[in-house]
Each structure stands twice: as structure tokens, then as C-alpha cells.
Amino acid sequence: MVDRLFSDRDLAALYDAVCAGRPDFAFYLPLVMSARSVLDVGCGTGDLLHQARAAGHPGRLCGLDPADGMLEQARRRTDVEWILGDLSTTHWDRAFDLVVMTGHAFQVLLEDEEVRGTFAAVRAALTDEGRFVFETRDPAARAWGEWTPDRAVEVVDATGAVVRVANEADPYDGGDRVSFTTRYTSPGWDGPRLSRSTLRFLGADEVTSFLAGAGLTVEAQYGDWLRQPLTGTGPEIITVAARGRGQEKGATRP
Structure with a gap:
């Protein structure tokens, strides 16, 4: 069931104001702008994709969210593809160069099977050179x-x-x-x-294990939006993963 703060149209209309000044977009927006096709899983009000299109992104931008209240806000911009649902109700085959999950959307996946299913669907949606970028709050x-x-x-x-x-x-x-x-x-x-x-609060090792089980390889993990190393005390675990490639030199782990 979708939380009321996302499904209720009046509460959803307050979301961007409540989250004003959020620091994650400075990290994500350059990644979006450099990718030809982007899927935003749990896109919410669509603000990230709105900003990308306003900044001149010329390619495919697709937002996916299970909350109709949030998508009502997202659909104020019509030059982005908006889909009501989640990765259990949709399927893409090598369609996106970049898949993102922002706003700690990953943490609503409460059961192991939900995490496994999401990661498997993300891998299927990625092109062979595609990347998956998301974050979760460090439980520490x-x-x-x-x-x-x-x-x-x-x-x-x-x-x-x-x-x-x-x-x-x-x-x-x-x-x-x-x-x-x-x-x-x-x-x-x-x-x-x-x-x-x-x-749900998972640690870096648990996140990495779930990714590996889905055939996704960690390229880098960061502890904050300035790309500082993981310290084991938070605040974030920001993960950049790829479809089956080996870990790159310099990737940051605990």
C-alpha cells in the first residue's frame, strides 16, 4: 500500500516544498544529463526529470511511481514519460543507460524478495553499458x-x-x-x-550482496553527496552499480 503522504493529492502537492534544498540533486542531475535514456524509479513529483528537461536533456526521460498523487504533480510537465506502477508491474529490456532511485526510495523495499525483484528488473532495464545509481541511509x-x-x-x-x-x-x-x-x-x-x-535500513555489505545476486556489480560507494568515502557512520550509502562489469579501480568501500 502506498503511504498517504504520497497518494493524497493535497499532501503530495507539499512534497517539493518540504524537501526544498535537498542536496542529492546536485549529485544526480549531472548523471542524468550525461545519459541518453533515463528511468527514475520512484520518481515522485518528477522534480529531477523536470530539471533535466529544463536544462536541455534531449533524450528519453521516464518516471515510474506507484502513487497517483505524486504523479499528478509530475504530469505538470508533458515532455517526460510518466508511468503509474512499479518494477513488478512493468518490464524493459536493455532500454535505459541510467536507472536511478532517489529520495531514499530504496528504503520502502521491506522484504528480501522485493529487493531481489527490484534489482533483477533494474538489471533487465539497463543497456549493456548502463548504470544503476541509488542511495539508502546508513543505519549507523x-x-x-x-x-x-x-x-x-x-x-x-x-x-x-x-x-x-x-x-x-x-x-x-x-x-x-x-x-x-x-x-x-x-x-x-x-x-x-x-x-x-x-x-528498511540496510548496511553497505547487505546492499552489495543483493546487487551481486542480481548480476549487478558495484563500481563505487560514497558516504555523502560530496562523494566522500564510506566511514561506517553515515549519513548515506550512495551506490553506483553496473550490469555485470568488474569493480573499477578506486571504487570506495568500507
Whole structure:
């Protein structure tokens, strides 16, 4: 089931404002611009592909997302291909030079079979020289410790109303999954709107093992958006993988 913050059209319309200033696009956008054909898995509001087309990308740009609320925002730009669904409902054969999963979309894959199926579908979609780039939060950084109401942000919706957005993580039980509630409140509403989410936190070795099982080879892994090495303390595990090629000299591992 798609989380309410993605499926609800009003909440989805707030997503880009809540994520304003996100640092990952400075990393991903040059990769997109250098690839002839790009698939953005879990594209959300499509902001990355919007920016690529606005910057003059001449080739195929395709966004895939299971949330119709998010795709309603994405479809404001019509010169990009938008598909409602996920990699279990679609299939491509060597169609894309680059596949990306941004915004920690990888972490919604909660079960091993979901990860295996996603990676197998990504490999099938890649051209022989294609690359797969995605990120997950390093569990060692314990990002959920900052998902507290006192770190709420305020954004303005399409009517000019101020909306307060706050996350509150459930008590951590020591596993690889963290659940949390996102609460949206606004003075003009009858009451708060709540969305429940669960994310999975896998380490670099686990990610690499799943990739290898799908026939994908790690070219590099980074610990932040400035391409610093993995340190084992986070905040990110950013992975560049290829379809069956050997690991390149200089690839960064823990």
C-alpha cells in the first residue's frame, strides 16, 4: 500500500516544498544529463526529470511511481514519460543507460524478495553499458533519532495556508526497520492529517550482496553527496552499480 503522504493529492502537492534544498540533486542531475535514456524509479513529483528537461536533456526521460498523487504533480510537465506502477508491474529490456532511485526510495523495499525483484528488473532495464545509481541511509547514523516533532517544518500550500509537517519515529526496537508518523496540521483544517510509513535500513555489505545476486556489480560507494568515502557512520550509502562489469579501480568501500 502506498503511504498517504504520497497518494493524497493535497499532501503530495507539499512534497517539493518540504524537501526544498535537498542536496542529492546536485549529485544526480549531472548523471542524468550525461545519459541518453533515463528511468527514475520512484520518481515522485518528477522534480529531477523536470530539471533535466529544463536544462536541455534531449533524450528519453521516464518516471515510474506507484502513487497517483505524486504523479499528478509530475504530469505538470508533458515532455517526460510518466508511468503509474512499479518494477513488478512493468518490464524493459536493455532500454535505459541510467536507472536511478532517489529520495531514499530504496528504503520502502521491506522484504528480501522485493529487493531481489527490484534489482533483477533494474538489471533487465539497463543497456549493456548502463548504470544503476541509488542511495539508502546508513543505519549507523541512526537518522530516525532526528525524526521528532521539535524538528517540524512549515510550508505554504497552494491556497496560501501554512502547513506544519512533523515526523515522529516509533521507539527503535533494534531491527532494520523503523516506522514513523508524519503529521500535517494547518489552522484551516478540521484536524491533523496523518501518514504512516516504514523504512528498511540496510548496511553497505547487505546492499552489495543483493546487487551481486542480481548480476549487478558495484563500481563505487560514497558516504555523502560530496562523494566522500564510506566511514561506517553515515549519513548515506550512495551506490553506483553496473550490469555485470568488474569493480573499477578506486571504487570506495568500507
